[in-house]
Ligand SMILES: NC(=O)C1=CN([C@@H]2O[C@H](COP(=O)(O)OP(=O)(O)OC[C@H]3O[C@@H](n4cnc5c(N)ncnc54)[C@H](O)[C@@H]3O)[C@@H](O)[C@H]2O)C=CC1
């Protein structure tokens with residue numbers, strides 16, 4: 001479905017780059033049908049062009065009528081200016097996709113032409129290696145063909161889940177922000193490994209391989225996480241001692257609060273912006 005389509009990223013930061021990397025590596029579509037744009041940072045565009053072989057240009061040089069799918073990838077605080085700058089150049093035959101945390105499809109629809117199809121997506125930076133867990137939810141004017149197109153596109157960057165928009169905040173708390181929790185965990189494992197006498201690089205590698213193996217076990221075995229945990233834990237053994245420390249230091253609550261905190265922030269971003277729109 002996408003072979004003849006042109007996709008333009010509006011915003012060329014970390015998330016756009018991770019998605020571009022996944023799309024280019026999947027070879028789903030010719031590279032000259034993928035375009036990165038930003039406001040004016042030519043150095044960044046040059047970097048993307050050289051690294052991925054796609055087209056890259058400032059947004060005001062983009063031929064909007066040649067684009068089928070726009071992917072909005074700026075920070076949430078920049079959404080109003082971005083929508084204002086595109087609203088007179090897009091039409092209902094073009095699909096608007098947003099990866100912005102906390103920005104509802106309704107919020108975007110109100111600032112775009114009538115009947116504009118808008119899809120909200122939450123990927124993560126593992127898109128770079130085609131290992132994202134990505135959610136899609138749809139706005140009012142989205143047709144089934146748009147959903148199929150998005151599933152095809154997002155399959156290039158990992159696994160895709162269609163969810164209700166009200167589940168986006170919690171999805172963001174787990175999967176959008178989640179890689180950072182694991183990196184934080186790994187930073188601590190690496191430090192503990194070093195303190196225990198391991199070389200830093202080795203500590204990093206064994207931490208990463210351990211997390212990769214555990215994730216694969218979760219995806220490929222029938223066992224629940226609790227069952228898998230029990231299989232590692234010998235009575236009065238090393239894991240029991242480690243888990244005891246984790247519980248005593250609030251490890252479980254810390255993870256729950258991290259997910260809840262991120263989800264709450266996603267909700268706050270929506271409500272703050274919606275208030276602003278009402279008072280304008
Ligand atoms: N970084 C991540 O792990 C994830 C980020 N997201 C979402 O992706 C969005 C982008 O995040 P990052 O890539 O981390 O930010 P970033 O700051 O690295 O990139 C933002 C880009 O947008 C550009 N930009 C800003 N206003 C613009 C405009 N009006 N027109 C064109 N370009 C414009 C900036 O120049 C920059 O290139 C955020 O809304 C975030 O919520 C979603 C999932 C994961």
Ligand SMILES: O=C(O)[C@@H]1CCC=N1
Pocket residue numbers: 101172176177
């Ligand atoms: O931190 C953020 O707001 C973005 C959204 C999910 C991951 N990064």
